[in-house]
Amino acid sequence: MKATIIDGKAVAASLRSQLKDQVAALKEQGVVPGLAVIIVGDDPASKVYVSNKEKACAEVGMYSEKYALPAQTTQEELLALVEKLNNKPNIHGILCQLPLPKHLDEKAVIEAISPKKDVDAFHAQNVGRIMIGDYKFLPCTPAGIMELIKATGIDITGKECVVVGRSNIVGKPMAMLLLHQNGTVTICHSRTKQLKEVCRRADILVVAIGKAKFITGDMIKNGAVVIDVGMNRDENGKFCGDVDFDSASEVAGYLTPVPGGVGPMTITMLLKNTLTAAAK
Ligand code: NDP
Numbered sequence: 616m617k618a619t620i621i622d623g624k625a626v627a628a629s630l631r632s633q634l635k636d637q638v639a640a641l642k643e644q645g646v647v648p649g650l651a652v653i654i655v656g657d658d659p660a661s662k663v664y665v666s667n668k669e670k671a672c673a674e675v676g677m678y679s680e681k682y683a684l685p686a687q688t689t690q691e692e693l694l695a696l697v698e699k700l701n702n703k704p705n706i707h708g709i710l711c712q713l714p715l716p717k718h719l720d721e722k723a724v725i726e727a728i729s730p731k732k733d734v735d736a737f738h739a740q741n742v743g744r745i746m747i748g749d750y751k752f753l754p755c756t757p758a759g760i761m762e763l764i765k766a767t768g769i770d771i772t773g774k775e776c777v778v779v780g781r782s783n784i785v786g787k788p789m790a791m792l793l794l795h796q797n798g799t800v801t802i803c804h805s806r807t808k809q810l811k812e813v814c815r816r817a818d819i820l821v822v823a824i825g826k827a828k829f830i831t832g833d834m835i836k837n838g839a840v841v842i843d844v845g846m847n848r849d850e851n852g853k854f855c856g857d858v859d860f861d862s863a864s865e866v867a868g869y870l871t872p873v874p875g876g877v878g879p880m881t882i883t884m885l886l887k888n889t890l891t892a893a894a895k
Contacts, residue, residue, distance in 0.1 A: 618841070618863070618870040619767075626766045627759075627879035634886050635675040641894060642676065648893035649678040650708040650734065650885075651700045655693065655719065656686035661712045668710070671882045677889060678705065686716050693719060694727050701729040708734035708889035731895070734888035737784065745788055748795050751895075752888045757789040759880025760821060760842050761796070767840055767869045771796040775816050779803045779830065779857075780823035785844055789821055810834070822857045832862030841867040844877050 638648055650672055654665045665681065672679035682696060693711075700709045709732045715721050725733075730740040736752040744750040753761075764771065776798035780786035790802045803813055814820055814834040822830050823844035835841060845857030856873030864870055871877055 616864045618865075618867040620864075621763050621766060621842075621869050621871045621876060623759075623763060623871060623876040623879045626763060627883045630762065630880075630883050631671070631675055631886065634883070634890060637890055638676040641890070646893055647676075647678045647705070648708070648889050649680070649706045650710065650889045651680045651682065651703070651706045653682045653684065653693070653696065653700075653709070653711040655684045655688050655712075656716045658714070661714075665712050668882055668885060671886055672889075675886055677886065680706065688716075688719070690719055690723065693724060697724060697727045701727075701732060706732065707893040708732055708885075710735055710885070732892060734885055734892055735784075736788075736888065742783070742788070745791055751891060753792065753884070754784055754788045755881045755884035755888065756785050756823075756844060756877060757792050758884040758887075760789060760844070760877060761792050762880060762884075763842060763871060763877065764819065764840060769819075769840055769869075771798045771819065774798050774818040776800045776819040776821070777803060777814055777817035778821045778823070779807075779810070779814065780821075780825075780844070782823065785823040789823070793819070793821075824857050826857055827855050828857070828859035830858045830863065832859065832864075832866045835863055835866045837866055838868035839866070840869045841871070842877065843871050843873050845873065846878065 652665050652668055654661055669679050700706050709728050711724050725737045730738045733741050736754040741752055776793040778786050778790045781802050781804045790800045794800050811834045815836050817839055819840045821842045827847035827849050841863055843856035843858040847855050849855045854874055
């Protein structure tokens with residue numbers, strides 16, 4: 616194996632320990648950062664994510680509240696809860712776990728969260744702020760990836776950066792953050808022609824498509840930094856990323872594993888955003 620593995624768990628642990636100290640310092644000034652997490656319905660994966668977020672809050676000394684609502688909750692009931700939390704002084708961050716049941720309007724719920732408490736950074740106002748480079752919160756997954764790239768010691772300035780995937784929560788903001796750091800950025804998607812050739816140009820390749828082991832070693836430039844955002848199951852039901860780890864690790868210079876790469880960073884950045892919200 617050639618690639619240096621980027622240890623997301625270790626980077627996350629070090630950031631969480633810094634956050635713990637910052638939370639303690641804020642508590643001395645009388646403010647305990649508080650996060651409210653809303654979950655609607657019984658999606659098992661969502662339940663695991665929410666419980667991990669609660670645990671992470673407790674670990675760094677933050678306060679959290681969970682609102683587990685039944686699947687048949689109406690749009691009005693959900694919006695009323697968001698409004699109540701918008702006005703609750705001990706709550707600094709509000710997160711509504713997605714996806715919501717089909718009858719609920721996700722966009723309306725996101726837009727109802729006060730931009731000041733929008734610790735996922737999904738509200739249009741916060742998304743716009745990222746575009747102009749004047750932001751309070753960064754979306755958790757791309758922000759976590761920037762920390763992982765930083766941990767390699769590689770300077771993004773002038774590098775060819777390729778982002779595969781253009782979702783609002785990962786691909787698009789990711790491209791913007793790389794651009795802010797002076798990368799030369801290309802965004803690829805399902806209609807991109809000659810994906811392999813474009814990927815092979817990348818000094819920094821970020822893959823967020825949701826297809827198990829889709830990016831193989833022959834699509835990677837020798838020595839590239841490869842960040843695998845995907846969370847999938849392979850043909851044997853084993854947890855895996857969008858990058859074929861075995862072939863990629865023979866070519867890449869740095870590579871994130873799945874699990875243990877991007878995943879641990881996402882929750883860490885949520886904690887960071889909650890602290891930022893509380894500190895204001
Ligand atoms: P979406 O499904 O919203 O977006 C997928 C993107 O991939 C789309 O832009 C799509 O293109 C593109 N795509 C799909 N197939 C191809 C293809 N064959 N070639 C090129 N591009 C393609 O996914 P998300 O961004 O929400 O998530 C991506 C992955 O990351 C998932 O596995 C998800 O579980 C994981 N994830 C992990 C997180 C973590 O914390 N580790 C956090 C968030 C997501 P088009 O727009 O043209 O359809």
